[in-house]
Amino acid sequence: MLIGVDAGGTSTRAVVLDGTGRCLGVGTAGGGNPVSRGPESAAAAVRDAILGALPGSLGGPANSTGPAHRSDVMAGPPIRAEVVLAMAGARAFFDRDRVVAHLAEIGLDALITVEPDLLATFCSGSPDPEGYALVAGTGAAAVRVQDGRVSATADGLGWLLGDGGSGFWIGHRVVRAAAAALDGRGPETRLSAMLLDEVGLAEHLERDVEGRLAALQHLVDRLYQDRPVELSRFAALALRAADDGDPVAVSILAGARERLAQTLRAVHRRDVSGPIVVGGGIARRLPGLDRVLLAAIGGPAVPDVADVPDVADVADVADVADVRHAPGPVVAVPDGTVGAAVLALRRGGIAVDRAVFDRLTASVAEARRHTN
Numbered sequence: 001m002l003i004g005v006d007a008g009g010t011s012t013r014a015v016v017l018d019g020t021g022r023c024l025g026v027g028t029a030g031g032g033n034p035v036s037r038g039p040e041s042a043a044a045a046v047r048d049a050i051l052g053a054l055p056g057s058l059g060g061p062a063n064s065t066g067p068a069h070r071s072d073v074m075a076g077p078p079i080r081a082e083v084v085l086a087m088a089g090a091r092a093f094f095d096r097d098r099v100v101a102h103l104a105e106i107g108l109d110a111l112i113t114v115e116p117d118l119l120a121t122f123c124s125g126s127p128d129p130e131g132y133a134l135v136a137g138t139g140a141a142a143v144r145v146q147d148g149r150v151s152a153t154a155d156g157l158g159w160l161l162g163d164g165g166s167g168f169w170i171g172h173r174v175v176r177a178a179a180a181a182l183d184g185r186g187p188e189t190r191l192s193a194m195l196l197d198e199v200g201l202a203e204h205l206e207r208d209v210e211g212r213l214a215a216l217q218h219l220v221d222r223l224y225q226d227r228p229v230e231l232s233r234f235a236a237l238a239l240r241a242a243d244d245g246d247p248v249a250v251s252i253l254a255g256a257r258e259r260l261a262q263t264l265r266a267v268h269r270r271d272v273s274g275p276i277v278v279g280g281g282i283a284r285r286l287p288g289l290d291r292v293l294l295a296a297i298g299g300p301a302v303p304d305v306a307d308v309p310d311v312a313d314v315a316d317v318a319d320v321a322d323v324r325h326a327p328g329p330v331v332a333v334p335d336g337t338v339g340a341a342v343l344a345l346r347r348g349g350i351a352v353d354r355a356v357f358d359r360l361t362a363s364v365a366e367a368r369r370h371t372n
Contacts, residue, residue: 001079002348004340005046006120007032007087014049015341021356023363026371027052033087039095047102078109084344086120086336115343118143119150120336121279123343127357131274134264136283138232140166144267154266159229164259167232167282173252174234182216189248190241239285257289261296268297275328290330338364
């Protein structure tokens with residue numbers, strides 16, 4: 001049995017596959033990232049998602065939730081399963097033995113391989129062996145893929161040190177801009193009223209004894225009680241305000257696009273072409289991102305070195321030769337579910353060409369329609 005699992009911080013998605021690349025079932029559960037959820041909760045989420053994906057012939061109840069036990073699923077000897085887990089932060093926090101034990105509860109003798117979540121994102125958008133993936137959700141990162149493996153990574157360093165252009169990055173700038181406007185230090189922006197309304201402070205427009213707007217002080221007090229990364233929830237305000245033409249919001253989103261382009265440029269290599277697969281709620285909703293990304297690493301194909309005049313030295317020749325491959329299309333994907341399935345098939349020795357990829361993508365979509 002082949003199983004692919006996309007273990008994210010918010011939700012975990014599992015796909016059970018046959019040997020032709022057809023999806024037999026899809027299951028979902030809560031967050032399966034051990035960094036944000038802890039090893040025990042993450043392992044339980046992986047188990048429950050796989051339980052929900054097991055086809056009826058194996059006793060797997062669709063959309064299973066809650067604790068799972070082998071007696072609920074199947075009798076007889078354990079079934080050997082090749083399981084590929086796509087997740088972030090696995091190197092430091094993944095507990096393999098714990099996951100194996102949880103899967104034994106539902107009758108699986110699991111051989112587990114862990115892959116980067118951004119590799120699954122890339123493989124969700126293309127069966128090509130090389131290209132790029134860029135994810136911008138709460139955080140942001142990019143990878144270069146060569147020979148079906150991640151060969152370079154940029155950002156993904158968290159809210160304190162990086163994640164440029166992410167939901168946190170945007171949300172942080174939303175609250176700074178709104179606070180500056182309310183404080184008289186920055187330009188007026190619709191973000192101020194939208195933010196106060198979002199946190200239930202729209203009515204506190206009086207001033208305190210020090211002359212400060214009461215709503216602003218309440219806002220400061222409230223936001224400093226939250227974890228910094230929770231500012232990502234305000235990114236949606238910038239998207240809405242920019243749609244209405246608010247100059248401050250438009251500027252924030254322009255900055256986000258440029259930060260993401262910088263991250264992509266950091267992993268780009270001129271001799272590596274292929275598609276740019278983007279995932280994450282911010283990347284999929286950020287207007288004009290595809291154009292900015294292609295401009296950041298694109299340009300027309302360079303002619304052969306013999307046709308380029310005034311090549312000064314060998315280093316210049318090598319540099320010119322590096323840019324012969326133009327970047328591929330920008331492909332948006334909802335998550336890494338299909339990619340985790342692709343990685344599971346490859347782990348099982350099954351070549352994933354375009355026909356297999358298209359069949360897999362269609363069958364996963366069909367399974368999702370039946371389980372939602």
